[in-house]
Amino acid sequence: YSCEQGRRRTMEDQWCMMENVSDHMESVQGLFSFFGVYDGHAGTQAADYTKEFLHLNIFESEYFKNNDVVNALKAGFIQTDVEFREWAMENDDISGTTALVVLIQDNHLYCANSGDCRAVISRSGKALALSVDHKPNRPDERKRLESAGGWVEEYEVLNIPKLYALGLENEELLDEHEKLVGWVTVYKVNGALAMTRSIGDCLIKDRILE
Numbered sequence: 001y002s003c004e005q006g007r008r009r010t011m012e013d014q015w016c017m018m019e020n021v022s023d024h025m026e027s028v029q030g031l032f033s034f035f036g037v038y039d040g041h042a043g044t045q046a047a048d049y050t051k052e053f054l055h056l057n058i059f060e061s062e063y064f065k066n067n068d069v070v071n072a073l074k075a076g077f078i079q080t081d082v083e084f085r086e087w088a089m090e091n092d093d094i095s096g097t098t099a100l101v102v103l104i105q106d107n108h109l110y111c112a113n114s115g116d117c118r119a120v121i122s123r124s125g126k127a128l129a130l131s132v133d134h135k136p137n138r139p140d141e142r143k144r145l146e147s148a149g150g151w152v153e154e155y156e157v158l159n160i161p162k163l164y165a166l167g168l169e170n171e172e173l174l175d176e177h178e179k180l181v182g183w184v185t186v187y188k189v190n191g192a193l194a195m196t197r198s199i200g201d202c203l204i205k206d207r208i209l210e
Contacts, residue, residue: 012040012095014051021059029058033104037117038199041097046084046200050097054080054199069103073112076077077199081114096193096201100131115195133153134197136187141196145189150204153191163208 016036021028040047058064058076077099088095098115099181111119111130119130119141136142137151145152189196192206 010044012042012044012047012097014038014040014047014097016051016055016101018055021055025056027057031106032059034058034101036099036101038097038099039095039115039117041096042201043093044092045088045091046095046097046198049084049087050080050099050199053083053121054099054101057083058101069105069108073101073103073110077112077114081199084200085205088200088202094203096198096202098195098197099199102130114197114199134195136189136194136196137185138196145196150190153188155186155188157186158182159184 015038016034018024018034021032021034036051036054038047038050054076057079058072061072061075064072067162098117099174100113100119103110103131113119113131114134116133116135117131118133120127121130134141136145142152188194192204193201
């Protein structure tokens with residue numbers, strides 16, 4: 001695995017890796033592997049909490065005990081979000097995190113995600129997507145968000161990642177930045193979030209639900 005803090009002041013991301021879940025949880029029988037990536041924002045608490053509790057909520061759910069892995073994953077995500085937001089509201093925490101997990105049982109692979117972390121699998125040297133991003137530029141996600149009382153803001157910005165790749169120290173490139181990198185459309189949930197699903201973000205979710 002690898003982690004990159006990027007231009008943020010602090011590392012807000014977390015991960016979880018259990019090659020044999022039963023080595024960590026006595027209640028889990030059989031061979032299960034679990035891997036998770038949690039891309040936090042607006043603080044570290046949501047990613048830290050998700051790292052500690054998401055797998056517990058999945059494997060301790062009644063669905064998992066009844067061999068229903070798909071609904072165990074769904075229930076685990078929902079429970080983690082609800083319980084973290086209860087804590088966050090009491091502690092004035094506004095952090096959130098995307099979450100992407102892969103669970104392997106024998107020759108079955110399950111993938112679940114909330115947000116825009118991505119998972120791929122290699123088949124004959126080709127990368128195949130396991131997950132689908134939850135982004136506000138998706139018509140179905142936008143409709144779901146707006147039906148819940150939220151909204152999506154759209155605006156144009158310079159393609160900053162490409163600008164960084166070209167080299168900010170080059171004055172000639174800076175003078176020609178608009179022509180070189182172009183403009184891209186940015187979509188933000190309630191003017192703030194770049195994804196339509198996450199764990200946490202009570203400042204946005206709970207205002208929508210009020």
